Amino acid sequence: MLRQLLPRCGRALRAPASRTPYALPTLQRASRWYSIQPEAASVAKPLDIDPTKLSITKTQNPKTPKDPSELVFGREFTDHMLTIEWTKNDGWLTPTIQPYQNLSLDPATCVFHYAFECFEGMKAYRDSKGQIRLFRPDKNMERFNKSAARIALPTFSPTSLIDLIAKFVKLEERFIPDGRGYSLYLRPTLIGTQKTLGIGAPGSALLFVIASPVGPYYPTGFKAVSLEATDYAVRAWPGGVGDKKLGANYAPCIVPQMEAASRGFQQNLWLFGPEEYVTEVGTMNLFVAIRNKETNQKELITAPLDGTILGGITRDSILSLAREKLAPDGWLISERKITMPQLYEASLEGRLIEVFGAGTAAVVSPVRKISWKGKLVDCGLAENEESGEVANKMKTWIEARQYGDEEHEWSHIC
């Protein structure tokens, strides 16, 4: 009965011309209307993503890829996008690769009001044989699904989406410049598209993947950054969603970042609680290498995944490499809490070996100093050094696997 009252999903997704309250430019009028009526979400018949159904519509106006030396992070996009719609009635609909274009969304769509949005950040690399590789895409999919589930958005088969992303990346292959440090940054994004101001689980969603060619984070070699410890705001808290990659986690981080920048610091360091635990740096995980006060043993420390830390794929890779390659040399590898006073004490006592951030964008980002309570804490780099030994090694080891110089299960050939 209800089904008869409702328009079929395919039709419901198209905007009747009369619904458009003002004249849209031709391009927008021709594009898809993704928002649906709230009622269309009432009968569950979930289908998973089916990569065999992929439909591809190629652009009529292929772009000339930009000169690699002119690439600025996240400014340039490829010719196409991958889109997959979901409705509560039908599950995941036909995956589509189509020309890169605007989305057409009703102003009442829930993503605009209640931040039903999560995303991923991953890269595709060209190896020396010209093959295209993804790095640990299973980890990105696992995190993407966890983020989606936390905000009542639909989850999906990780292998099916990896399959589709691989096909999309192959289609956009010509946008991946040759050379170490170059890659295609991929932004899988999932938004709630239900048209309603009522707060509830979205009855429809859109998953899309866009791609942006990027150059080396450090075109002329490492450049160590200095941080300002933020003590007046927190990024995440126990029981919160700081361990999920939700868009809503990022906007509130910009003001502390701008504050730090206004005082000459490239990034802010997130502290937590009266103990002032060091948690993350900007949008990277943080690693601290110290010598133990009693035993003098070298220890590589990063904050544990206690729900306030985003489980970075680079973090996980560094921990794994450290256990494989540093532990045999006597290093202790620890996922444990460390406070800012402990870090300061290690610095004063000459036991702080190095500090670095870790994330997909830069792989590692060495830290020179941390401004904290009016002090400038020295993080162990000599004045003429831009990176410590551990950060250097990690970058080399991880890139060897990303670019396929070392054949490894982390690398997924498209």
Ligand SMILES: Cc1ncc(COP(=O)(O)O)c(C=O)c1O
């Ligand atoms: C808050 C935050 N922490 C850590 C990371 C590093 O994660 P990954 O290594 O997966 O890029 C990111 C980047 O996505 C992030 O946004």
